[in-house]
Amino acid sequence: MWPEPPPTENSVVGRALEAAVGSGMPAESLALYARWWQLETWLRDLAYLELRALRGAAWTEAVRAAAGRQTQDAAYTHMLSADSQDPLAYLDVSSLTDLIERRWDQMGYALMERSTWQGRLVDLSRIRHRIGHVRAPHQDDLGRLEQTLRDLERGAFTAFATYNDRWLPDPSDVPNAIGHGWLRGQHEAAQRLIEHARRQYETRFRLRLSRRPWADRETHASPGAGYLWHAEFYPRERPVDIRRLWHDSQLDEIRPLIVHLLADHPWHVGFTFAAADDDRAVSDAIGVAFDTVLQFCQPRFLSDEQVRRWSERATNVDYRVLVGSRWNTLEPTTVPIDIFGAGGGVEAAPSW
Structure with missing residues (x-):
């Protein structure tokens, strides 16, 4: 028999959110962080899978820059989380996007046209900077971030759908x-x-x-x-x-x-x-x-x-x-679908 989950987990989270907004935190900041979490974790997931598919178990050679931080974090065994073993979780976002740029041939299909993506990163880096320094968001930050998520819908669909487009080879x-x-x-x-x-x-x-x-x-x-x-x-x-x-x-x-x-x-x-x-x-x-x-x-x-x-x-x-x-x-037939819930979506499966 599996143990009961902590009964107060949802109430603890709810109280924290209510208290933060009630004490002056802009609700837009919470929304902005949530959208950024979607974006950055998606980029990590994408980078991880494509590096594994490309390099196999040797994939970590591409993320050696994270080794020092990961080793330091591992010393705090009482504070480890589910992604503590993930080297990509220890990369600065600039290092993550640099990695994606170096492996564009493997990851670019899931993003945008290359020059468009590079230009978008300029705005995204300013948003990330404001989040990281606990500054008030610009009035257009949330809209820009949600537009980026909408633009990534088709590429994300392709990444997920091809993973589940499986066959039994002869x-x-x-x-x-x-x-x-x-x-x-x-x-x-x-x-x-x-x-x-x-x-x-x-x-x-x-x-x-x-x-x-x-x-x-x-x-x-x-x-x-x-x-x-x-x-x-x-x-x-x-x-x-x-x-x-x-x-x-x-x-x-x-x-x-x-x-x-x-x-x-x-x-x-x-x-x-x-x-x-x-x-x-x-x-x-x-x-x-x-x-x-x-x-x-x-x-x-x-x-x-x-x-x-x-x-x-x-x-x-x-x-x-x-x-x-x-x-x-998510399979090739899982359409229509809105992956990020940002107002975009995929109506028909793209070809790959």
């Missing part, structure tokens, strides 16, 4: 350890677990591939940079405690290879791996993930209240653990 088209091991079922763990999981745990396994918008379409037969493997597990009536799963020591050896751990609901677990990483290491990592998931597949009926508590417990675990996010839910 085993003969993937002549590597993953193809032989899991598409053909020749890996020791595949031979040991796939049928065993179905019979003993009522758990289905599925392995699929996706392509980032910038990746070469012609390399899908031998996927590498720009492609992602998605190993998914569906335990019927056996809910998985995502928090315990993520922190289980068995995952320690493969954690550097895990791009995301996703849970769409209590009866689903997915692991995303970068095809840019060594195919033998990824093939073995799928086996480790499979073994670990089965350890947490215990039959249990969940009431609606327990499902709600499962969801609360599965959030804010780690920046790589995604529950109820757009990465979980």
Whole structure:
């Protein structure tokens, strides 16, 4: 049985917001910070995924500037948060946008025309400066920021939708350890677990591939940079405690290879791996993930209240653990949609 969440969390937040506005904080400042949070966290998410797809586990080499701050923060173990392990969370916004500029070939598709984006950053930097120094916002700041979010709608849709535009490749088209091991079922763990999981745990396994918008379409037969493997597990009536799963020591050896751990609901677990990483290491990592998931597949009926508590417990675990996010839910057919809630939206799926 999962523990009850803190009962006063929402009331504490509500009181803080009411007190701040009541004591003189402009409501526009709260709104502006909220919109900036949407923008900057989206840019981090985008940079993270595209760097992982490009470089695999070596992605952190691109964000070495954050290492010092992250090390200092790690010393305060009583104050660590879900993104404490994310190097991108320690970059100044200028460093983040510089990183995006250097990797425009991988990230530009999700933004704007390049010169337009560069010009927009001038205004955005002034807004960020006012927020960081707790200054009153300009009357047009919120409008400018919301316009930027509206302009990013189509690119964000493409980023999310391509992540979930997955297919099962023909085993003969993937002549590597993953193809032989899991598409053909020749890996020791595949031979040991796939049928065993179905019979003993009522758990289905599925392995699929996706392509980032910038990746070469012609390399899908031998996927590498720009492609992602998605190993998914569906335990019927056996809910998985995502928090315990993520922190289980068995995952320690493969954690550097895990791009995301996703849970769409209590009866689903997915692991995303970068095809840019060594195919033998990824093939073995799928086996480790499979073994670990089965350890947490215990039959249990969940009431609606327990499902709600499962969801609360599965959030804010780690920046790589995604529950109820757009990465979980947005597919090419998820239209019309307004991703940022800023008055924009996508009516029809763009091509990629």
